[in-house]
Structures are given as structure tokens and as C-alpha cells.
Amino acid sequence: MQLIDGKAVSSQIKQEIAAEVEQIVKNGGKVPHLAAILVGHDGGSETYVANKVKSCAECGFKSSLIRFEADVTEETLLAKVRELNDDADVDGFIVQLPLPKHISEQKVIETIDYRKDVDGFHPINVGRMSIGLPCYVSATPNGILELLKRYNIETSGKHCVVLGRSNIVGKPMASLMMQKAYPGDATVTVCHSRSKNIQEECLRADIIIAALGQPEFLKAEMVKEGAVVIDVGTTRVPSTVTKSGFKLTGDVKFDEVAPKCSFITPVPGGVGPMTIVSLMRNTLLAGKKAIYK
């Protein structure tokens, strides 16, 4: 069993990006600039955004954090989005989700200029990904592809089971794994809350991508010998052991599943760190205008 070390890979990618940025600047190019809009003070969102800002620094990017209180109106938020769309210095930006209930997330996402949508949530980017055109691929699926690549994991003709059909992980993951590409070219099965016989489906899988958000859902008896298991789950489960009072728990019962795997990602330290680094990769692409002019 080989542990997929997302932390190590992400740290290496950040170094690669930083080296490229240095080169760009040396050649008189522009420092990539990521802006992030944060609404309210949700603990999780604060942490994510702080980590994104920190990662920008590590990559040599410029970053801007724009804060609004939780009672900001949708109109004010949309006006800021439009301002960032028009700001030539901003190469890409994100609006940290979730947003307060009085604001339509979909409206915000669709207001973002797709050419600056480094989160890859705009329908144009989602559609282009499905069609197989160059686009910003959303962070988590993008990070998983990169892990598969860096560990030279064979995917062509493999049976890949995706657990979950969310718009930000399950669906794009399925779409990417079936593309004519590497990683890709897999036979893909998507299971979800309505699926019967999930155990049977998983037992047939060469690659399992678990993104249900159900702590320790995937157990040893659901995994065949030699499978590759990618754990996307990050549920905060109360814990008496940690200082914070909770523990990030994946969708995989790691201790019993790991011995059966050829490759497995831990939680934390697997997919998580790759997510932010994917955003950094998209920001670099945006800075270079590599996807859209």
C-alpha cells in the first residue's frame, strides 16, 4: 500500500509555480493576482480563505481579500463582482461559498466573468469541461487528477466508481474520468443516495473516489484488493482528542481500508491540500491568459 501524500505534492507544486512566477517577472511579465471575496465570519470559510491568501504568498502571487459583513445585500456583492470583472489587474477571483441565505449563489457565480472564474463554477467552464475544451477545472477534481498523474496511476480502461453526485466534486469527477485523456479513459460509475448495492459497485472498482460527505462510509468489505482509493470527505466530527474539539474525518474508514489498497489518500493530508493548490494553478493559468485571452 502506498500513501498518496497530498501535502508533499501540493508543496512541490507551489514551489514549481513560484519558480515559474519568478521567471515570468524576470521576463517583465505581470505577477498573477488572485482576489477573494469573503462574506461573513464562518469559521470554515475564514480558514479556507486565510489558507488561500497564504498559498498565494508562497506562489509569489499578489492576493487581495475583500470582506463583507453577513448582512451585505446581493446587489452590493454583485456590484463588487462586476468591479473585479472589469479590473484589469485582477487575473482571477473567487467568492468563498457558502453565502448567506438571502444571496443567490448561482446568480453570483454566473455574474463572475468566466475568464476570471478560477473556481471553475461558472456554467461555461462546467460545460467546456464536459465537452473536453480548455477551461478552469474546479479545484477538487483538478487536484485529484493531479494526484493520479503524479503517482502514475493507470486509469485507461479501469473501472472508476465515484461516490456522490455533487456539482463541485462528483459530477465533474465523473466527467473528467471518462474523457479521452490521461487521467481519464476510465469506465465510470456514479453512485449516490438513491443507488442500491453500493457495496457491490465498489467491490468491482479499480479506483474509488469517495465524495459523499459521510464519515467512514467506505469500509474494508466494500473495497477489492489492490484498489486505488481517493477520499474527498472532510466532515468535522466532534473529538475529545484534538484541541479544536473536532477532527476532520474522511468518507473512508482508513485503518481497515488502507491495507487492501494499492494507493490511498489520507484525511487530512490527501485531497485537501491539493484543492488549494489547484486554485493556485488556475490562477497561474489566468495570469498567463493560457485558457482565455
Added chain:
Amino acid sequence: MQLIDGKAVSSQIKQEIAAEVEQIVKNGGKVPHLAAILVGHDGGSETYVANKVKSCAECGFKSSLIRFEADVTEETLLAKVRELNDDADVDGFIVQLPLPKHISEQKVIETIDYRKDVDGFHPINVGRMSIGLPCYVSATPNGILELLKRYNIETSGKHCVVLGRSNIVGKPMASLMMQKAYPGDATVTVCHSRSKNIQEECLRADIIIAALGQPEFLKAEMVKEGAVVIDVGTTRVPSTVTKSGFKLTGDVKFDEVAPKCSFITPVPGGVGPMTIVSLMRNTLLAGKKAIYK
């Protein structure tokens, strides 16, 4: 075994649309207007477009056919697309594919205003479909959903195998069958040219949607007793029996597969007629501005 009669369903839907258009006009509304651009004189395309124009008449729509010779420049074609985008009388339009090689189909598709893209090929419509937002769903998948609906075929929790991963059938079909909706909520497996054990996958399927374009690919020994089989294939196979010298042949070896099925679509007369009727349904939606304002 029940035969799914796409011809009968499509004819009924056209009557329903015609009745609705009559009502719209009676209430002082606008007659929906579909425009079609046809480049060159490809036999298949000529037939398709002629059928679309004929269907428009049956539905009470206004239709316009715009023809270009095969040597039209991309710029001239794009200029016409932009003209139709701006033409307030045209509710929706299509550019019949395939296009001559010197013209980028993708560029043409992306130039069409997505609000008039009744073929549902624009990345925005593809992306919105994947996310589960209102959009123009492309004709063939849309037609298949409608058949499943009209025959009350249960899909929730069923195992659906999609054979083929094309952008116009396989991928959107998979995406739709996994949505939280009816038809949908199925466990979906997508197989393609790189898949191993397609027989094994198919044998486990409650619903098989065959869209590989390989005549008579699906044989009796690949289908379990009681399965629903939807045949999207329409390959022209040479024939000494027909006047035209060819015979439309599906992806399913109908004679041997049909006896095992609970439901099956024939070729011709199954999915085919539904495809054009889906375009009519999208045109009606466009006329009513039901999806986009």
C-alpha cells in the same frame, strides 16, 4: 416486451405543441420561429433539415431555412449567426452539423447566443444541464428522457449503462440520468471504446442506452432479462432490399435482444423521431421565453 413507439409519441407531442401554439396565437402571442442554417448539400443533412422544416409546419411554427454553399467562409457564416442572434423575430436557430472542414464547428456553436441555442450545444447550456439548472437540453438525450417519461419507466435507483461518451449523446445522457429528478436518480455507468468487460457491465444494467454508432453491437447475451433498451444508433448500412440502397441500423441486434426486454426502441421509429420533436419542444420554450428572458 413492449415496443417504445417513438413515431407515435413524437406525433402526439407535435399535436400537443400545435395546440399550445394555437392557444398562444389566440391570446395575441407570437408564433415561435425556428431558423436553420444549412451549409452544402450533404444528403443526410438535407434530409434532417427538410424534416425539421416540415415538423415546424406541423407544430404551427414559422421556420426559415438559410442556405450556404459548401465553400462559404467561416466569417460569412459567423456573420449570419450574429445576425440571427440579433433578429428579434427569430426565437431559436440551429446550424446543421457537420460543417465543412475549413469551418470550426466549436467556434460557430460558441457564437450562437445561448438563449437561442435550441440545439443545446453551447457550453452554457451543457454546463447548466450538468449543474441541474433550466436550459436547452440537446435533442437526442431530451427525446430519450421524454420516452422514458411517457412510458412511465422507473429510473430511480436503477442501474443505467450508457454505451458511448459523445458530447451530443453519451455524456449528456449520463449527466441527465444521474440528476436528482425523474427521469434520473439512476446509478449510471458510462462505457466506451476503452472499456473492458462491456458485456459484464451491460448484463448488470436495468436500462441500457446504446449510443456507440456500431451496428448491432448489443447482442442477446449482453442483456439481462427484463432490461429496458434504448437504441440511439442510426448507421447507414448498405442494403440490397431497400430502394435507397441502405438501411438505417441501430446499435442493438433487435431481433435477438427484443424478446429479453421489458421495453425496447426500434430503429427506425424509436429515438429518431423524438430527436426532431425535442428540437420543436425547445423552440416552443424559446418562443415562450420559458428558460431565458
